Amino acid sequence: MADNKDIWVFIEFKKNSIRGVSFEIIGKAKELAKKSNEKVCVVLLGSNVSKFCEDFSYHGIDRIYLCEDSILGEYLTETFSSILINLIKEYIPSILLFPATKLGRDLAPRIAAALETGLTADCIELDIQDGNLVQTRTVYGGNYLADIICPKNRPQMATVRPNVMERSEALEKNQPEIINVPIDIDPNQLKTKVTEKIETTVIDIKPIDEADVIVSGGRGIGSKENFKIIDELAGVLNAAVGASRAAVDAGWISKSCQVGQSGTVVCPNIYIACGISGTTQHLVGMKSSKKIIAINKDPNAPIFDVCDYGIVGDYKVIVPLLTEALKEKLSQD
């Protein structure tokens, strides 16, 4: 345990860019590293990722573990986990952080099991106390917060929820040490393969768990066509469009937009809920948003219990007025 040192951040890529959550985790890792007097390292796995090393040289990163191979172009649990497990065993970090995304939540538990160490999912805060990483997450449907440590084993592992930590600010350029990680994978030995990719979302749009602003529609929207009203407000705010389960089930919007317990848990700066009553399963997914604005015609809708600002009224009237008012306000700024 005494030999374990350094804080590692696993970097996730989306298409041809670095996912924003990676810089949020780096921001927190630097804070932790200062407290524990350790180095911050990033781990890059992919098919064409060495070009991103430059991006990390403005963030006070000490070391980059770079593993580049065409076989890593598609994420597969078995390739990524085997490389990481070997790498961690060789360089023995003290803390290992992943984004709590679909990829991170698939990969991290596999690695924790192989390394026989603890893992905390979906952390919303991290701190160092008495040499341990204190990991905070919500439990019991958001009714409680738990502070968790992994006292006996190393590395200490956590997945970190997007959008809750401050992004790392760019600093003066440094020269991180680059360690090229060899790859020893026989493609013929793999048990899984990706045979097809189906893209349903517009590539330029951020995934909803990384959006700063989300405008969501629910059952009250009434039809697929009416989602245009939501789209227009989202457009003005440069926001992502979200939805409740009811709207997804009705086929008005794609499932990747679903906010809630069986969809995505989000934490934007501003969440605007339109025609959403606020079922428990939806509230669990959005109630930690920093500011919540609710528009619903039912004054008794549970969404009004969690909102910061609410308007009781027909969204068809209210939302276009809000769109206009915001357009005007933002053009003045």
Add this chain to the structure above:
Amino acid sequence: MRFIVCVKQVPESNDLKIDPNANRVLKKGVSTIINFFDQFVLEEASKIRKEGDEIIAISMGDSETKSTLMRCLALGADKAILLNDEKFLESDTFGTSNILAAALKKIGDYDIIFCGNSSLDTGSGQVGPEIAERLDLPQVTYTESIENVEIGKIKIKVQTDEGYSIIESELPLVIAGIPPSYYQPSIPPLPKIIAAQKKPFEVWNAEDIKGDKSKFGSAGSLIKIIKLYKPPKREQGIVITDEPKAAIEKLMELLNKDKVI
């Protein structure tokens, strides 16, 4: 083929009280139900089963967990296994996945291991991938649908941030989660509940499943909750009931004042 479905019993409501002397919730007297994500994967497993296939439901818990497993039998499982031993108590995901993996090794022969995508109480979604690693099996998470299954191989559609991927895999594998978008857990009809009483039901303890007991239960748990507490309460919001135009004006004023926009 043989499908194994791992199920968890969870509190019916997450509105629980804390044990002030220990950093955990009070579970005594709290009514429990099957984790509905687990019931969903059981129902999905039932959909792809063909004649001659077998579904085994397995759960770790106490005598109360029997009701959850009986429900699984009524919903289509052919056999149930309850993992019950004092040594299993207070397991974290590390302990739980070690216990389940040991039990699965005892079962020995299986094609697909199903887990719900997470539990409604603590919800880490880690046990499935951890089992897969311990049994050295491939895994998929965030499954959208099972496209095709045949002896030794499977084709699965999984959710990604961009949309979907089609993954082909060898069997056996672990399907760690099929997140439902809409799901109304079905209630088994009475004849099936009665028929379930006659289905095989086994109880296994730590001796039965062998494995490394130092990795089970509280002794083997790696994580420790040092504090369990209520999140800071949101301040009571302002709800505007004015006519639309006036309401928007008021809202914009508030957003300006609070520097939201």
